[in-house]
Amino acid sequence: MGEMKDRLERGVAMLARLEQRRQDTRTPQWGAETEFLIINYELRQLESDILRDPGALESQLVRVRPKRTKKQ
Secondary structure, three states, X not given: OHHHHHHHHHHHHHHHHHHHHHHHHOOOOOOHHHHHHHHHHHHHHHHHHHHXXXXXXXXXXXXXXXXXXXXX
16 A cells, blocks of 8 residues: 555656646646646556455446457
């Protein structure tokens, strides 16, 4: 859990620096791609962490199976 907390804190710090840079440059889209990559990465990591060890969330998780295609 400590690793996840550290990772999220680093991500939040990077996002705060991006936001500050946007304000400094008055460019609302400055670093938008980087912001997307950070958020996307963290969401995928959280999903992976939860699926690996769901703990109290286990009863709330629903596995979605890929749809099977009909053979013609």
